[in-house]
Amino acid sequence: DIQLTQSPSFLSASVGDRVTITCRASQDISRYLAWYQQKPGKAPKLLIYAASTLQDGVPSRFSGSGSGTAFTLTISSLQPGDFATYYCQQLDTYPYTFGPGTKVDIK
Amino acid sequence: QVQLVESGGGVVQPGRSLRLSCAASGFTISDFGIHWVRQSPGKGLEWVAGISSDGGIKDYTDSVKGRFSISRDNSKNMVYLQLNSLKDDDTAVFYCARDWFGSENFDAFDIWGQGTMVTVS
Numbered sequence: 001d002i003q004l005t006q007s008p009s010f011l012s013a014s015v016g017d018r019v020t021i022t023c024r025a026s027q028d029i030s031r032y033l034a035w036y037q038q039k040p041g042k043a044p045k046l047l048i049y050a051a052s053t054l055q056d057g058v059p060s061r062f063s064g065s066g067s068g069t070a071f072t073l074t075i076s077s078l079q080p081g082d083f084a085t086y087y088c089q090q091l092d093t094y095p096y097t098f099g100p101g102t103k104v105d106i107k
Numbered sequence: 108q109v110q111l112v113e114s115g116g117g118v119v120q121p122g123r124s125l126r127l128s129c130a131a132s133g134f135t136i137s138d139f140g141i142h143w144v145r146q147s148p149g150k151g152l153e154w155v156a157g158i159s160s161d162g163g164i165k166d167y168t169d170s171v172k173g174r175f176s177i178s179r180d181n182s183k184n185m186v187y188l189q190l191n192s193l194k195d196d197d198t199a200v201f202y203c204a205r206d207w208f209g210s211e212n213f214d215a216f217d218i219w220g221q222g223t224m225v226t227v228s
Contacts, residue, residue: 001169034215036152043202043219044144044152050213087152091214094166096142098152 002026002090004099012107019075021102023088028068032092035064035073038101039084047086048073078104109133109218111141111203116223119193127223129186129203134218137161137181140206142216143188145199145225153199156188157206171197193227200224 003026013019023033031051036044046055048064051071061076075082083106088099115127129141142157156167156177165177176189186203201223204216 031213036216038152043221044216045219046215046217049209049215049217050211053210053213055209055215055217089152089154089216094157095168096154096157098144098154101151 001095002029002093002097004088004090004097006086006088006099006102008102009100010103010105012105013078014107015078015080017078017107019078019082019104021073021086021088021104023066023071023073023099025069025071025090029090029092031067032090033064033066033071034089034091035062036087036089037082037084038087044087075104111205111218111220113201113203113220113223116201116225118226118228121194121227123193125190125193125225127188127190127201127203127225129188129220131184131186131205134205136179136184136186141179141186142204142206143177144202144204144216144219145197146202146222147196147199150199155201158186190225193225195227198225198227 005024007022033051035048038044052064063074085101085103087101112130140159143155158165158177174192179186203220205218207217208214
């Protein structure tokens with residue numbers, strides 16, 4: 001199975017900060033990577049697919065990059081509604097594994 | 108509107124069975140693969156099972172192989188997850204999600220249900 005790691009697992013930030021989350025895959029997954037945002041008690045929401053393509057309706061302050069085994073999710077200017085947990089997911093090979101998540105909290 | 112709605116969760120004793128349902132509306136379910144993802148209390152997301160649009164391809168995470176079974180009835184716009192031989196650590200919120208192909212034929216889970224809670228105790 002393809003393993004995904006995320007770093008950091010937790011980060012504390014302020015409104016307006018630039019935030020970067022890293023996701024690493026245990027083998028080459030090309031650009032078969034998606035990012036999701038999840039708030040407590042809610043279903044995950046798709047932010048980015050194909051490593052860097054913004055899903056319709058997602059604010060442009062979210063961006064993704066990377067290919068192969070190293071990927072990043074960047075929030076250019078953190079907004080109050082962005083405090084949540086972020087997960088990466090690989091869709092290259094079954095099982096479609098998720099990373100362990102990064103919780104973004106208010107400093 | 109485009110949505111998925113899960114049902115069938117509840118409290119069940121270890122070793123017993125449960126069937127979860129995922130009802131689609133606002134789109135033609137036969138055009139899409141559907142997946143089940145679970146989240147144990149306070150934990151992360153775990154992909155559990157997936158089924159192709161025509162039902163011909165199914166796959167499962169190792170921990171549920173031989174116990175869980177995914178199926179679909181496109182005529183009813185429904186997908187199901189049969190949970191057998193349930194264990195304590197199957198306790199989780201179970202979500203169904205649509206497998207959507209965007210640009211350049213890359214896919215992602217774009218529509219999620221609200222989740223249904225399964226408690227094994």
